[in-house]
Amino acid sequence: MKQLGVGLIGTGYMGKCHALAWNAVKTVFGDVERPRLVHLAEANAELAAARGAEFGFEKATADWRALIADPEVDVVSVTTPNQFHAEMAIAALQAGKHVWCEKPMAPSYVDAERMLEAARASGKVAVLGYNYIQNPVMRHIKVLVGEGAIGKVNHIRVEMDEDFMADPEGFFYWKSALAGGYGALDDFAVHPLSLLWFLFGHVEAVVTDMVKPYPDRPLQQGGRKAVENHDGANVLMRLAGGISGVLMVNRAAWGRKGRIALQIFGSKGSITYDQERMNEFDLYQAEGRGTEQGYRKILAAPAHAPYDRFIPAPGHGLGFNDLKIIECRELLRAIAGEPSSTVSFADGLRIEKSVHAMAKAFHERGWVTVDD
Known part of the structure; x- marks a missing residue:
């Protein structure tokens, strides 16, 4: 496989995570060409130049369209806030670039559909950043379920909780605005939904309650603004094969930092x-x-591939950024036309459809079928 030229749009938390993955994928796996970090884009030239030097990119710009137009860029990482995903991903695909876009696809379902249409029309690889499915432990859980180690699965409970929105005096920002989508459902619940898809297939029907723990938040310039979306949601689900499920998500859960608690019965x-x-x-x-x-506690070990690519001894542990490196390797497999474990735009749109069905169920106060 030829060396790929990488473009990165956005250098916040997830932008740095992508940069670490692009820098490390050759070192960890060894069986790919080292990607060339070609072009980085940020909101202003000064920040772009600083991040470009830090992350190891050859060029930096304040114009993301210039990055997409760069003939030396083959694949674009889109790590900007959710409301910018559609425009940037579509432009990159139309320019003939592969796309690695962070989740969720877009706050608007229509925009998510446009992203899939652009991916199909381009013939390029377009995947979403759902790195939790890349965990060697999660892969082994899938093997155990498939082997019937716990018999026929009949019920699943999954909770996702963090506390980054727990402070009622935390400033209003885009995640509390309508531009941020439904709130906990699309910013947040898509991660456990990706695990459910990975393990069992897509959700078929839902009924939902959503909550706003705090009705308003302070503005940095003074005054307060009404919170426009929901920081918590509870969902009853039916999955393929008659499996019942419960999904509970909360962005205002003091003490929880990165919890996705999954129980499979x-x-x-x-x-x-x-x-x-x-x-x-x-x-x-x-x-x-x-x-x-x-219960037996199973610790991650070299036997749970690709843990062995990072650490030769059991029980030492991988981290969030390591999962992103694994995801980067899977993206390179997809670009090379090899079988890969990624969330394509098609699968991502089905996850988005589940989220929108959940929101619809909340407003209609009843069960909603997630149509194919």
């Missing part, structure tokens, strides 16, 4: 997992004498 056992302890899971199998039955 089957006819012969159960599996539990928590993203805050992402290098382990617990397995219960209803076999043998009842006097010795109990």
